[in-house]
Amino acid sequence: MHIKEHFKSCPKCQSTAIKFDTKHFVCSECGFDFYINASAAVAVLITNAKGELLLTVRKFDPFKGTYDLPGGFVDINETVENAATREIKEELNLDITSLEYFCSFPNTYTYKEIDYYTLDMVFKAEIEDFTPLQANDDVSSIVFLSPKKIDTTAIGLTSIKAIVSKYIDSVS
Incomplete structure (x- = not known):
């Protein structure tokens, strides 16, 4: 609404x-x-040594049980780079070693029947050590998938579908 x-x-x-x-x-x-302005949000593209993309599974609504990218809202007085680093630590227990801007997409995020308008800023991140990886916060599980095997219809949020599709096109 x-x-x-x-x-x-x-x-x-x-x-x-x-x-x-x-x-x-x-x-x-x-x-x-x-x-009414768009809220800043971040999403992060992380790949492993095999070139597989890390996708999270949403623990809560909206779109509980669907694929997502790790990320979230930017806090007041926080940079998007710091938000990306914080969200990866909170959701995955990982430390980012480098961060590169990829693209942005507008999104409508409906939460408790209210539409929030976001601008999702997307980064590619490098991780040196995946051993501490764990699903935390609003992530129920984590999967790594080859870009060729990602079914974008299993992604819940419209902007994340567009982002992952653009990423797949960029690596094809």
Whole structure:
């Protein structure tokens, strides 16, 4: 459900004279103006020595049980590079040794019936030591798959499908 469905009155003056245009709320009574911007998120492409891509399996909704890439939301006052490093440590218990920007994709992330708009910034990361690898946080399990064997229909999030498809095309 779009966030505009949740604003029935102005948060500042409580007037019902609040209107939404394509990207912000405006109250005609008090002048309150609230913009809806994309939230920053990161996704990380990690391959092993065989060239297989690391995919996670989502532990929770949305899209519980589907393939995903490790990553998550960027915290306030955090760089996207630091977010990528933090998320890989939290979800996989791995340390990134190098990080390279790959691409970005917009996404709609629906959580508890509210649509959040994200911009997923994608990095390729290198990992020297996979021995500490474990599924943590919101990851139920981890798989490594050859890019040629990845079924993108088993990926839940639209942006992650697009990202993995672009990655597959880049290595083919």
